[in-house]
Amino acid sequence: MPELPEVETYRRYFEETCLHQPVQDVFVEDTKLLTTDYDLLVSRLRGRQFVATERVGKNLFVQTDGGFYVHFHFGMTGDLAYYQFEEERPRFARIVFYFQSGYKLAFICPRKFERIGIVDNVTEYLKRKRIAEDALAISTATLAATLGKKKALIKPVLLDQSVIAGIGNWIVDEVLFQARIHPERLASSLSGAEVRTLHEAIQLVLKTAITCEANYALFPENFIIHAREWATSPYADVKQHLLCPVCHQKLQITRVGGRTTYFCPTDQPLVAD
DNA sequence: GCGCTTGTTAAAGT
DNA sequence: AACTTTAACAAGCG
Secondary structure, three states, X not given: OOOHHHHHHHHHHHHXXXXXXXXXXXXXXXXXXXXXXXXHHHHHHOOOOEEEEEEEOOEEEEEEOOOOEEEEEOOOOOEEEEEOOHHHOOXXXXXXXXXXXXXXXXXXXXXXXXXXXXXXXXXXXXXXXXXXXXOXXXXXXHHHHHHHOOOOEHHXXXXXXXXXXXXXXXXXXXXXXXXXXXXXXXXXXXXHHHHHHHHHHHHHHHHHHHHOOOOHHHOOXXXXXXXXXXXXXXXXXXXXXXXXXXXXXXXXXXXXXXXXEEEOOOOXXXXXX
């Protein structure tokens, strides 16, 4: 779930709550969640304040007054919660930052796929992890140049963080639907016009999602994402009636690149590559 | 209680 | 050799 819009929402939340107050201590339930040695993390953070935030793709970097950063990756289910009293502590708060003010920031990690660690140089980190330009910053020309070299299917290519950073499995289906491009098109087969349409769809979907603070229920009616909400509803038979919000034909639910994929075979035809 | 889900990456395949 | 594909990872939830 934490794709670019969620992480951007978390970034803003962090900025509104956690800046300019000294850290007193850090609780870590399981050191598997850390990419930095626990003792080092605590000794470097104690007494420090967070001063700024940066996001690239699904990665959040929080700058400290010591010049270094704390890197957050939210995995598949990560979340943040700022609170004052212990009884407000959310479930799965497996990492907690204790501020001297008495307030706390919980890094909620239900499935332990989340990660936190100290990063001294963000640029170096992004290069080492091969994280490409942020999906909101990448130019059409750069996207076109990269896609032109890719022999794989367009959906897995867009999910590849070394191609474009921030797109996850729900957003990619929405982007391809809005661009009317079949998820199994060969990336390199897209025409210039199609790449431009795709680029516009990426901007549209991400900006819409951020405006809605990643609350999918608030997305416009012509977004395909609502089908997922139906599909995960307790009414199993609803699955048989998932219709395209544009043409009202039956949607197709398959697997592409190993991930569950929703698309409209009518509006997103598989043209010959 | 089994199967599905999410993002990333190591390993396997071409 | 370099690119692409697949499976494993953890664990909650329906």
